[in-house]
Amino acid sequence: MTAPTARTVSPVPGPAAPVPGPAGPRLRIDLGAVAANTRLLADRAVALMAVVKADGFGHGAADVARTVLAEGATALGVTTLHEGLELRAAGIAAPVLSWLNPVDADFTAALRARLQLAVPSREHLDAVIAAAARTGRRAQLHLHIDTGMARDGAAPARWQELCRSAARAERRGLVEVVGVMSHLGCADTPGDPCTDAALTAFRAAVGTARAAGLRPRLRHLAATSATLTDPRTHFDLSRVGAGLVGIDPSGTVRLRPALTLTAPVVSVREVPAGVHVGYGHACTTTRRTHLVLLPLGYGDGLPRAANGRAEVLLQGRRCPVVGRISMDQIVVSTGDRPAAPGDTAVVFGPGDRGEPTAADWARWAGTIEHELLTGLGRRLHRTVSP
Template sequence: MSRLAVQPRAAVSSGPQLTVDLAAIGRNTARIAAATTGEVMAVVKADGFGHGAADVARTALAHGATRLGVTCLAEAWALLDAGLVAPILSWLNPVDADFATAAARDVEVAVPSLAHLAGVAAAAGRPRVHLHIDTGMARDGAEPSSWGALCRAARRAEQRGELEVVGVMGHLGCADDPDDACNALGRTRFAWAVDVARGAGLRPRDRHLAATAATLTDPRSHHTMSRIGAGLVGIDPSGTTDLEAAMTLTAPLVQVRRVRAGTAVGYGHAYRTPTATHLGLISLGYADGLPRIASGQAEVLVRGVRHPVVGRISMDQAVVDLGAEGADAGETVTVLGGPGAPSAAEWAAWAGTIEHEIVTGIGARVPRRTRAASYLRAIETGSRA
């Protein structure tokens, strides 16, 4: 028979907590801004890579960024509604998106096709657009075979006063590996695209190809602006720069029990304790962003020591083998971030994915807080902490 220790409800009422370190985001932004002579667009899509879009945006703008980038227009509206006033670019919208409201609210939009161009040109107002070239990913952006026609049509629309072409943009598919030949092809195709646009009579003042990895490793790709998203929150896909992680995820031990050797744990009894031990339960699972595929590999930090997550990670909970010493219900478990705790890179390795998926995957029911509210207040009053 196992002994079950349940912490009084008041001691665990805080539950799981995701904490964002805005100071780290500020330092990351300043470091990356120093690596380029062009402008820095802070990309705060996916709720600022899971760190809070408005807070990340304000912090980045106070530390060297001059513009903001998002995918859909809804993300742009949220920033405007939060009081952000920097220029915003949205680059992933359907052909029937609300381009009229974008024009009215001064949100710039990307145009990756003739169909998108028609939708933008038909909108009320005079939207500002960035023509988007596919530089070798077969993903977003105009195919090179249609680029000339897109530029000529954009110039005609501009002459009619229907829109203003202010930029040309692209994206490198292999920038996480600076030596990959794909990057040279992408740079060449982008330079060609700019030349074609100019030949059509367009004068795009903004030209941007590099994201975080290329900004840190490839000055040839910088042009007039770089788009920085993952780097703001401490992720360098190229692995060349030691940026600061900005996210910490913790949860209290909901229960702790001592069990015998051979005790089966979780669904399918995928794990059995090899010796007598203590098992701790945390109320975080795959619905909260802990990848189920990391079951049997992941670790967490308890009392300054790494302990394995055992059994299968469930939707709402995970079990930790606390060993012979154990711990008390109510004690804090650090799941991600902070000294000695697993990093996003480690969780990504356990799950066979990338850090971006880990930090953006923390579920909405996990409460967020920013570390040192005074830091954000200092930003809002124009000073830097």
């Protein structure tokens, strides 16, 4: 493989200023972007549950939670009980729903922390009822129905039994069914007929719950894409996670990315044509060029699958990553313009200065932004801007 050369992006106002902090790669989290995205999404939804799972999609769950609650979200969503308990430990008192737990999860701790629980099966319901009896606390439940993904949620054949059992527990004062929920499998493609089928199944499931004597006040089905593109799916609440941090899987709205990843130049060398770069000698220089070493790699969350396609912004230009992405380092070719140790490369950001975005890196790696952002490593020094 031959080494590509740097290309100029126009217009570019100049190199991005280094983010303050200790030496090494730095990840800046822009809570102002989260706030702006939240306001836009809250305007589209009837009510907004902000999903801050996976540490707020890699942006810091507690920081994101406080921001979204100040900007129009009325509740928070997480997958695991541990995530919900961490929000409580951070002093966040808003309603929190946890929807993905094994039947032997610590539902006692969840009820003591006033977490709401999604229930996808009779076995889960029985475990929550037992915890409610132990603690003397009535559990607030969202019954979870599968409407076409064969993933989480009760199988349609078991839904009526689940609703009837929940109604009996509600009459005993052990639980309160406050919601019915499901998830859409094809909402990223507006107009996909599978969304119509899911809507029909969801409405029928709500009808079954009501026929069993339940009166759930929160029906929620839409995530980011459906919230932005399909008002039919909004019901009483939308669960939005990716959109809060600037990801629109439907590609219909420009949201503001909230992360900027930078790295300092460690060293620079000038090499002639014919020099092999990195493991496996996957790249060979075709002319005299300058090679720059940056101290981050797949151990920090850069996808190795982006080999041969990735770029960074350095000295106001897009410069290619050459050779294989290593665990701790990448090599960048700057052509005939040398950088200097201590210069700052922008690995990705909002794209305002011509830098690559997380969407670019995801495309180069053949994946989605969600995977890239939630996989960023703990070694990255994080700074938060309001």
